[in-house]
Amino acid sequence: MSLLRLVDLSTDIALRRGAVHALDHVNLEVRQGETLGVVGESGSGKTMTVLSVMGLLPPGGRVVGGQILFDGRDLLAMKPEELRRVRGVEMGMVFQDPLTSLNPTMRIGAQVAEPLRVHQGVGKAEARERAIEILRRVGMPRPEKIVDDYPHQLSGGMRQRVVIAMALIRSPRLLIADEPTTALDVTTQRQILELIDDLREEFKMAVILVTHDLGVIASRADRVAVMYAGRVVETATTEELFRAPRHRYTEALMHALPESAQGKLYSIPGLPPDLSRPLTGCRFAPRCRHATDACRTTDVQLVQAAEEHLYACLHPVTEPVAFAPRGAGEPREAAGSGTILSVRELVKEYDAGGKGRVSAVAGVSFEVKAGETLGIVGESGCGKSTVGRLVAGLEEPTGGQIVLDGTDIAGLDRRARRRMHREVQLMFQDSYAAMNPRMRIDGILTEPLEIQRVGDQAARRARVTRLLDQVGLPARALERYPHEFSGGQLQRIGLARSLALEPRLIVADEPVSALDVSIQAQVLNLMRDLQSELGLSYVFISHDLSVVDYMADRIAVMYLGKLVEIGPASQVVRAARHPYTQALIDAVPSPDPGHAPSPATAIRGELPSALNPPTGCRFRTRCPLAQEICATEPPLQGGPHQVACHFPLRPEAAVSAGAAPAGAG
Structure with a gap:
């Protein structure tokens, strides 16, 4: 039975000149007790619906126009x-950014209880208890x-x-x-879903x-509606949609996923x-x-492929989309033999204002070779x-070394x-937040060249024009401001700025986490192309193992300031040795509706405080396999594929003797 029906719903956004036709005759149905997934790129109309x-x-x-029944x-x-009563009592909404949707004062x-006091007149004491x-x-x-804390705490x-409690x-x-x-790491995402x-x-x-995450849809929705440019272009049960998608846009979204990569990710052209x-x-x-020409002139209407599909x-998909298992991507060319970066026993602590010291990084060591991508993952x-x-x-380290081309930069003035x-x-x-909104792109890209006194004005102008060409943007973009660009274009500009001084190493901190899957594919492909062209090395930081698997030669896994596993990307993803790494892998939503993560690998509870981290293995307080010996710190050992665990998930990787069976954490 239908709880909500949208019948030919059309919505406009008035502008100074004309209007944006955000929704155009949208028809949707939500049944009692079911989850309807709505998916599409930014601007497709899903949020406006x-x-x-x-x-x-x-x-x-x-x-x-239309009806909302x-x-x-x-x-x-x-x-x-x-209307206020229906929307305040019978409907609830959870927004994307909880910080901006909560009152900071x-x-x-008081915020959770507010609906009770407004719509039901409940007293203050009772509202607090509820x-x-x-x-x-x-x-x-x-x-x-x-209940007595503020959102920022x-x-x-x-x-x-x-926010869910409020709703x-x-x-x-x-x-x-x-x-x-969208803004949460994979383990927190799994808990919320x-x-x-x-x-x-x-x-x-x-x-x-x-x-916009097809993996979330595949694992959580009963039915799916795919939206594009203000219209519903395909609806089906989740199993049917992923087994046999029919619309070419749905197919393109699936091909843009790292899990479906056969070589390069498919990138949907244009906007x-x-x-x-x-x-x-x-x-x-x-x-x-x-x-074809018919597609450009015919107003294509929804037709039925199956009972609920x-x-x-006009030219529907006839072959299913294949998703490769994680860790089965195309082999990367071997990186250069020279080491460009060597991090040794790196420590970073912060003063907590009389409460102690925050242990943010505790004895981390790794290397990055010339032309290599090292992925760093974790919550x-x-x-x-x-x-x-x-x-x-x-930032300056509290201890340890950061050796770049033989020079310890940690000790430099x-x-x-x-x-x-x-x-x-x-x-x-x-x-966008990293750019001065009052500066044009020309000034943003020129600024590092001026600070480092690279070339004269003409040389700098030629350099920034070449940079825009390298990242696939037109030269006219130099005269525009950051707010005039889309998220994907801004990330290209950010990449161009990081290339301005012709560096050998780029640290990319979550560079695609907020992007649609199609724009994500464009940025990742661009980064790989420029790496091959310019001989770049990357430290690629992300919480998404499927993205890191596509980008990285090797993967390092961190937990609460410690390195718990490091090795070749395919080995870490396909044969994880630390229970935490396996939990991260299982938490990544899969586009395969038949894939169900094991409850045994789910991480429970909140991350312990870095003010007082657990002794020994810092993961032991959340590890479902922890034993008494885990209260002593395990060393990071094991050859090319190293793990810091007393009893790794695979017995051949054991790094310490003990009576516990393999697989105990």
Whole structure:
């Protein structure tokens, strides 16, 4: 039975000149108790669809046609008071960024309880108790304390649990989750998605899961709607869609995944259309490798492929998309023999204002060869970004060595470290935040050349023009400001800036974590092409093992400041030896709907405090296989594929004797 139906829903966003036709005759159905996944690139209309349902459209936005039927009632025909009650009581929404959707001046308990006080008139004391109870039900540790905290005092995963608690405190019949795990690492993402699944069963509610991650859709949704340029282009059950996709856009999204790479990742050319202009024909035709003249002139309607499978394509897919097992990508060419970077017993501690010392990095050692990519993976808080900032010279280590071409840069003075920046550059996760919004791209790219006094004005101009050509942007981009570019274009500009001084090593800190799968493919392919062309070395930092598997020659796994495993990428991904590494692998969503991660490998609980890390193996407090001997620190040993575990997952890698069976952590 349908709980929510969208019938020919059309939404416009008014501009100074004209309007953006964000949604064009969208038809969707959400049944009681099911999870509907809505997937597509940025600008496809998926978020605008749920904002239309919730009545939270941006300024200038309004529904211009169609119906939104909730349990048979048309929300668009309701009076404002009745509509507020339905949307405040029977529907709940979880937003992508919990920090910006929480009030920084209000305590957690007051925000969670606010719907009770507004819609039900519950007293302050009762509302507090019910807030504590719902926080406990969403798995929040120490809810009695958390209710008196502020949002900035919580981790990203904890803030997301708060937002979920706010959405559920009135026991809604429909939960809308808009990109609820995009900014989270894979283990926290798995916890949040499992929490939503469990709560759906407990509350008997329907869920709309909006995401650009096909792996999340495959493992969590019952049915899927694929959106492109404001329209639904394909709907099917999850199993049917991944077994036999029919629309060429759906196929292109699947081919852009690292799991389907046969050589290079497939990159969807071009950009989605401008929805403020009249469009004819199939909206995907300008980017489709199978498009014909008929596609460009025919307004293609949804047709039925199976009982619950509809698609709008004149040249549908006839062959299934194959996904390769992790660690089975194409072999990388061997890196050069020379070592460009050697990190030895690196330590970084921070003063916690009288509370002690934060152990961010604790005795980490690794090497990077010329032309090689070393991937560093781990949860948020594991120390991987701190290692990147230390290598790039943005922070000074507490101890250890960072040897670049035979010189220990950790001991250099300020002037010498500035010269070192010619050799090592940092590529940031959020390129927009790393750029001065008041500077044009010309000034942003020229700035490092001016600081390092490289060439005259004419030489610098020629250099930045060549940089834009290398990253696939036109020269006219130099006159524009950062806010005028898409996320993928900004990441290309960030890469261009890191190349300005012709470095030998680039530290890339989560460079594609916030990008759509199609834009992610473009940036990853570009980075690999430039590595081959320029002989670059990368330290590639990410929480996504499928991305690191595609990019890296070797992978280093970090946990709470320690290196727990390092080795060739294919061996680490296919034959992990540390229980933590295996847990990270199992937590990555798979685009195969038949793949179900083992509950035995799930990491439970929050990351321990780096103020007082566990003794011995720091993972032992969360390891399902931990034994008494794990309270003593295991050494990192084992040849090319090293592991720091008393009883590795594979017996041939054992590094210490003991009576415990192989596989005990």
